[in-house]
Amino acid sequence: MNIIWSPDTVPPPAANYHQCAVVPRGSTHLHIAGQLGIDAKGEVPESAEEQIVLAWRNLRGVLQANHMDMEDLVSVRLYLISREDLADYQKAKQRLPFDVGGLPTTLLFVQGLFDERWRVEIEAEAAKQF
Numbered sequence: 001m002n003i004i005w006s007p008d009t010v011p012p013p014a015a016n017y018h019q020c021a022v023v024p025r026g027s028t029h030l031h032i033a034g035q036l037g038i039d040a041k042g043e044v045p046e047s048a049e050e051q052i053v054l055a056w057r058n059l060r061g062v063l064q065a066n067h068m069d070m071e072d073l074v075s076v077r078l079y080l081i082s083r084e085d086l087a088d089y090q091k092a093k094q095r096l097p098f099d100v101g102g103l104p105t106t107l108l109f110v111q112g113l114f115d116e117r118w119r120v121e122i123e124a125e126a127a128k129q130f
Contacts, residue, residue: 002027002074002127004102017105021074027127030066034079034121035059036113048085048119052092055122056100063126072126075104079121083109089120 006012006019013019023029035058037051038044045051063069080089089107093100113121 001129002072004074004104015105016101018102019104021104021127023074023127024129027129030063030068030072030126030128032059032062032124032126034123035062036118037120044115044117046117047088048080048082049088049092049095051119052085052089053095055120056092056096056098059122059124060098066126067130068126068128070098070100072128073103074125074127076100076106076122076124078105078107079110079113079123080107081110081112081119085119 001024003022004018004020005022010019035055036044037048037054038058039054045054060070063072078089080086113119
């Protein structure tokens with residue numbers, strides 16, 4: 001099992017996340033490309049909140065396709081195109097049927113993503129012993 005934690009040798013996290021993850025020897029590693037807020041029909045909702053919910057669901061879908069789930073995540077990088085979307089990110093997290101708090105996370109605000117309709121992209125790494 002992965003160990004997610006924050007050592008007391010560094011300043012505490014600035015938000016609801018931990019500083020690191022320890023992956024046991026012999027674990028299978030999964031690197032997940034950036035997941036977008038696109039639905040199964042290829043539609044992109046206009047709202048950042050809806051896109052964020054979909055991006056997290058799509059990320060979970062990749063995990064499950066690899067016989068993993070949210071508890072196997074060891075790091076997450078979130079890209080938002082606007083600081084104004086941060087409130088929508090917080091709202092979206094409350095709508096998810098799983099917990100995404102506490103993961104080693106980096107949140108970045110970027111000028112834009114490949115498609116100008118995209119407001120969020122989430123990439124991650126996971127590990128699990130089988």
